[in-house]
Amino acid sequence: MGMKLSTRINGHVTSGQIVEVEAYRGDKDEASHSFRGKTKRSEVMFREGGYCYVYLIYGMYHCVNIVTEKEDLGCAVLIRALEPLDGIETMRKRRKLTQSKVHYLTNGPGKLCQALGIDKKLSGEDFLNSSRISLSSYKKIKKSQILSGPRIGITKSTHFNWRFYLKDNPWVSK
DNA sequence: ATTGAGATTGACT
DNA sequence: GTCAATCTCAATA
Secondary structure: OOOEEEEEEOOEEEEEEEEEEEEEOOOOOOOOOOOOOOOOOHHHHHOOOOEEEEEEEOOOEEEEEEEEOOOOOOEEEEEEEEEEOOOHHHHHHHHOOOHHHHHHOOOOHHHHHHHHOOOHHHOOOEOOOOOOEEEEOOOOOOHHHEEEEOOOOOOOOOOOOOEEEEOOOOOOOO
16 A cells, blocks of 8 residues: 556556555455456466556456565555556556546556556466566555455455555545 | 456446 | 356265
């Protein structure tokens, strides 16, 4: 939370501050892609922390995750919303939004992937050694500014309060 | 081989 | 508020 997520795709640099995330883990979490073991799609989730897991959701949109923890544990953090920073005009064109609707640039997991040009080709990239996608320090966030609640859009394991978001940040999805 | 559900979004009533 | 867009996976045959 508070870190900057950046991409460089075909020379276009875009980035945003992470303001909303959800945690997924390999055991005890029925909502996780890693819960039933490795598949061709979820293989990246079982690597050691630092890799980028991107998947296609509902056949239409992409979602980006940061793999965490040790190898074989299947834990990752889904990026759900960003506060736009660099390359806003590039993001607006990718999202096909008019100036009056830039508010909707990156306030959702599918939206931010479209804005930053993230798709399945970036799944498996190493955040620490990639020329196309990276993370960097941006803002120090106080714990008191981070709120939590149930994860959005899932029907299993809804009792875990593993959605985290910045208090009063206008870019949060809901 | 077929079917139904899913970590979403935008268009429409 | 409803619904369709259409890829991946697991369950069924």
